[in-house]
Amino acid sequence: MTTTPRPAAVITAFRPGPSLVAAVRSVLGQLDRVVVVDDGSPDAGTAAHDDLLLECSSLGATVVHHGTNRGIGAALNTGIREVRGADVDLTHVLTMDQDSELPPDFVTGLLAAERDAMASGVMVGMTSPGAVDTVRRQGTDRGRAFEPGGEPIQSGLLLPVATLEAVGEFDESLVIDGVDTDYWLRALDLGLAAVVAPGVSLSHRLGNPVVLPGGRQLPFVVASEFRYHYQWRNLLRLVRRHGRRHPGWAAGAVVRATRHLAIVTVLAPGRRGRLREAASGVRAGLRGETGSRRG
Structure with missing residues (x-):
């Protein structure tokens, strides 16, 4: 195995638009290998969809297809199996969504933060950017090379191969x-810490902005209605799975989810659909679906 970092990227896609091509371009400016996984997009076979994936291939990405939608x-x-099978010297995998775009030196910044954290004795399990769009992670404004990180988002997350080997695969049943x-x-649970690269930011669309009559945009986003089913179903499942070992996370997650649902119910259009989906998710979670x- 080489000691020089050899990262590759995995980009997940579903009903992709032009942002997927921009994501691939931004990654290939920094990494040699990118795998795009088209997760059973229903518009597969249409000219628009196939032309997008063909453009990704022409740029140098490997495109893999799921016959049906199986989830992120x-x-x-x-994608991880694909990149690991193609490069025995692979050291890291960068995971990304189709609506993310890397700024220059993004990967270099994450690797530098990981290196500095490990030099300080931290067992690094993953590294994420200090800011996503204009939202800065808490405690990342002190000018340090790295910071302890809380719960990261998947897009823009740098995972060492050692973490993949220790933790295993992502839970596909969560969808x-x-x-x-x-x-x-x-x-x-394995003693692997999440760290943050303070000076690194990611361009990523977190959801749909809420715009009030008159054009005023509120400082939060709302997900598609169906997502509230999975959010609440999986919240119950993860609290059951991890709550005893991580009670602080469990309590905070329930509070944040409840607060968000309350805010969007009051202020955002589509409240009935979201409440219906959230209630459906709670019932599914209680049944253990x-x-x-x-x-």
Whole structure:
């Protein structure tokens, strides 16, 4: 194995738009290998969809297809297996969404933060950027080379191969929301820390902005209605799985989810649909359902 870092990237895609091509371009400016996993997009076979993926291939990305939509956990696992099988000297995997775009020196910044943390005796399990768009991670403004990190988001996350070997694959039964949270908590259970690169930021669309009549935009985003089913179902499941070992995380996660739902119920259009989906997710979580939703 080489001691020089050899990262590769995995980009998950579903019903991709032009942002996927921009994501691939931004990664290939910094890494030699990128795998795009098209997770059973329903528009596969259309000219627009196939032309996008063909452009990604022409840029140098490897494109892998799922025949059906299996969720982000399965897409990540497929992409990671692909890049690991193609490069025995691989040292890291950078995971990304199709709506993320790397600024210059993003990967270099994450690797530098990991290196400095390890030199300080930290067992680094993953490294994430200090800011996502204009949202800065707490405690990243002190001018240090790295900071201890809390719960990261999946896009822009740098995972050493050693972490992948220790923690294992992402939980595909969660399908979408909570996949990154579960992986982070499993890493913590093994003594692997999450760290943050303070000077590194990621361009990533976190959701749909809420715009009031008159054009005023509120300082938070709202997810698609169906996501509230998975958010609440998987929250219950992860609290059951990890709550005893991580009670602070569990309490905070419940408070944040409840607060968010309350705010968007009051201020954002579509409240009935979101409440219906959240209630459906709670019932599914209590029943212990996993995988893609039933009915």
